[in-house]
Structures are given as structure tokens and as C-alpha cells.
Amino acid sequence: MTEEQFRETVDQYGDMIFRLAYSYLKNRADAEDVMQETLLKRYVEQKSFDSPEHEKNWLLRVAVNECRKLLRSPWRRRTEPLEDAEAPSFDSPAQSELFRQVMALPPKYRAAIYLYYYEDYPVRDIAAAMGANPSTVQTWLMRARGQLQVKLKEAESL
Amino acid sequence: MIDQKLYQETFSRLCASDEAKKEVLLKMQEKSNKKRLPKVLRGILIAAALTAALAVTVSAANTNMLEDILLTLVFSDGIHERMVDEEGNEYNFISIGGGTEVRDGRVIFSGMGEELDITDALEADGVFTKTYDADGMEVVVTITGTVEEHTLEIVTPEATITQAYPANKSPAAADVDAGLVSAEPMEGACIPAGE
Numbered sequence: 096m097t098e099e100q101f102r103e104t105v106d107q108y109g110d111m112i113f114r115l116a117y118s119y120l121k122n123r124a125d126a127e128d129v130m131q132e133t134l135l136k137r138y139v140e141q142k143s144f145d146s147p148e149h150e151k152n153w154l155l156r157v158a159v160n161e162c163r164k165l166l167r168s169p170w171r172r173r174t175e176p177l178e179d180a181e182a183p184s185f186d187s188p189a190q191s192e193l194f195r196q197v198m199a200l201p202p203k204y205r206a207a208i209y210l211y212y213y214e215d216y217p218v219r220d221i222a223a224a225m226g227a228n229p230s231t232v233q234t235w236l237m238r239a240r241g242q243l244q245v246k247l248k249e250a251e252s253l
Numbered sequence: 254m255i256d257q258k259l260y261q262e263t264f265s266r267l268c269a270s271d272e273a274k275k276e277v278l279l280k281m282q283e284k285s286n287k288k289r290l291p292k293v294l295r296g297i298l299i300a301a302a303l304t305a306a307l308a309v310t311v312s313a314a315n316t317n318m319l320e321d322i323l324l325t326l327v328f329s330d331g332i333h334e335r336m337v338d339e340e341g342n343e344y345n346f347i348s349i350g351g352g353t354e355v356r357d358g359r360v361i362f363s364g365m366g367e368e369l370d371i372t373d374a375l376e377a378d379g380v381f382t383k384t385y386d387a388d389g390m391e392v393v394v395t396i397t398g399t400v401e402e403h404t405l406e407i408v409t410p411e412a413t414i415t416q417a418y419p420a421n422k423s424p425a426a427a428d429v430d431a432g433l434v435s436a437e438p439m440e441g442a443c444i445p446a447g448e
Binding site: 096097098101102105109110112113114117118123126127130131134135138139141183184185186189190193194197208209212213240243244 | 254255256257259260261262263264266267268269270273274276277278280281282284285327337341
């Protein structure tokens with residue numbers, strides 16, 4: 096992979112990896128670390144891929160592993176992530192509320208939701224990326240939807 | 254159910270900072286630099302007759318630990334050259350240039366992006382010398398002899414390259430102090446860019 100190709104990879108996948116990592120970790124600095132680490136692995140390993148989808152799947156899988164590694168680290172387990180001071184600003188209260196409620200879900204649910212609703216990934220591919228059974232992912236999605244539905248309705252009624 | 258459009262609009266606001274993206278490019282360059290040729294090879298590297306489409310085989314003749322590396326030129330501005338090997342690793346070089354030639358009885362040195370008529374210096378003193386600064390690396394060019402028969406010596410901190418004119422006066426077109434003998438007539442010499 097040349098420098099130019101690496102730049103293109105950063106442009107093409109940087110935000111995708113960041114969003115997944117942010118969904119998982121709920122922290123901008125950690126998510127950026129994961130983005131960098133994942134992309135550098137892509138550069139160092141110089142893997143060849145059958146298709147852009149293959150490459151994307153690989154990057155997502157590596158990003159999930161990096162997120163897990165970070166979550167498992169003794170340092171992170173002893174410290175509570177700070178609330179993100181740089182949370183994005185939204186156009187509407189609906190967006191703001193959705194963001195707040197999604198980020199209140201458990202990390203695995205948030206990551207699965209992101210891959211399903213943002214990246215349009217089928218359950219099978221989410222399972223592959225997250226190293227889980229498809230039935231488990233299905234359960235995560237179902238529970239996440241259920242919890243969100245309740246929370247969003249509560250917020251609406253206030 | 255989650256409104257997918259609303260979800261996508263909401264989460265599209267999440268973007269990595271430009272600083273983080275720039276930083277990863279810098280980290281990549283650091284890793285890339287670490288992949289430069291090992292010092293022992295860097296000191297003895299010669300590439301012959303570089304053209305834009307040419308693949309060049311670089312041999313490390315006096316070392317067993319390094320195998321031939323096939324490098325392909327991907328960028329050149331006349332002085333700086335970038336090559337990639339088969340695995341996509343990049344190598345940056347500074348090109349010395351084309352050496353000497355005799356035109357209409359005049360000795361012309363081509364190198365470091367310029368052409369110089371050195372006939373007068375050779376006829377007067379038997380030697381021409383010039384020091385260049387190549388991105389902070391000192392390159393000393395010395396040509397000794399006569400118009401008809403002379404030797405070009407290029408000294409850098411990492412290598413000394415010699416070239417005889419005419420080429421068939423020498424057993425090989427180019428010798429390097431570390432022992433490499435290029436099998437090809439040397440029309441241009443490349444030295445790895447300093448770190």
C-alpha cells in the first residue's frame with residue numbers, strides 16, 4: 096500500500112471506524128485512538144482484499160477488537176470515561192434525543208445498532224465483525240430496539 | 254422500530270477530527286521510514302539507468318542476509334525518487350544524475366539537476382570538485398583526469414560511488430566502497446535519502 100493509497104483509505108474509512116468506535120466506547124479520544132490503530136494495522140499488514148467490502152469487513156473486525164482491547168485494559172476499567180465534552184450538535188431535538196438514548200445502551204448493543212442501521216449490515220455480517228453468533232446479535236438488536244422504544248416514548252411524553 | 258433515516262442523520266454528525274486524521278498519516282510515514290533499507294544495504298545501493306517505467310533490480314552483493322529487491326520507480330522530480338518494492342514498501346532516494354559525457358570535445362557533468370561544462374577545470378588542474386546539499390546531506394562530486402579519460406567520484410555520508418569514463422576502461426561501470434559492483438553501465442546513481 097502506497098502513501099497515496101493509505102490517504103485514500105483514511106478518507107474512505109476513517110469516519111466509519113471512528114463512528115463504530117465511538118458507538119462502542121462513548122469517548123472521542125478513545126475512538127480516535129482506535130481509528131488510528133486500525134488504519135495503521137491496515138497499512139502495516141499490507142493485506143490484499145478480494146473486494147472493497149472484504150476490506151471494509153476486515154477494518155470493522157479489527158476496530159471491534161481494538162475497542163474490546165481498550166475496554167479490557169486495566170487502566171480503562173479503573174477509570175470512568177469522562178462525558179464527551181465534544182458531543183456533536185444536532186439539527187433537531189429528535190436527533191439529540193435519539194443520540195442520547197442510543198448512547199445509554201450497553202456498548203455491544205450500540206455497536207450492533209450502528210452496523211445495522213448506519214452501515215446497513217445484515218445480521219450475519221455484524222456477527223462476523225463482532226465475533227458473535229448471529230442469534231446473539233439478533234437478540235442484542237431486539238433488546239436495543241425495545242429499550243429505545245420505551246425510552247424515546249418516555250422522552251416524548253415529557 | 255428505529256427510524257433508520259433519523260439514525261443515519263444523527264450519527265453522520267460523528268466525525269473523527271482532522272487532527273486525528275493528520276496524525277495517523279504522520280504515524281504511517283514514521284512506520285514507512287522505519288521500513289527503509291537496512292543501513293548496510295543503504296550504504297551500498299546503486300540503481301542503474303532509471304526511467305519512469307523501468308523496474309530495477311538492486312543487489313546487495315556482499316551480504317548474505319539481504320536478497321534481491323525488485324524496486325519500481327513511482328515518482329521522480331529529477332533528484333528525489335520514490336520506489337516501491339513488491340510488497341508496497343516505499344523507498345526514497347536522492348538521484349545523483351547521469352555522470353559525465355564528452356560532447357564536441359567538452360566534458361559535461363550532469364548531476365543533481367544541473368549540467369556543468371568542466372573541461373576548463375580538468376585541463377587546468379586535472380580535477381573538478383563541487384559540493385552539493387541534498388536535503389541536508391552533503392554530496393561531494395569529484396572528477397579527476399583528462400577530457401579523454403577521467404574518473405567521477407561521488408561521496409556521501411553513506412556511500413562512495415566511482416565511475417570511469419570511458420566506461421569500458423573500467424572492469425565495471427560503477428564501484429562502491431562497500432564492495433558492490435553493478436553489472437549494468439551506470440547512467441545514474443541513486444542513493445537512499447537520509448533520515
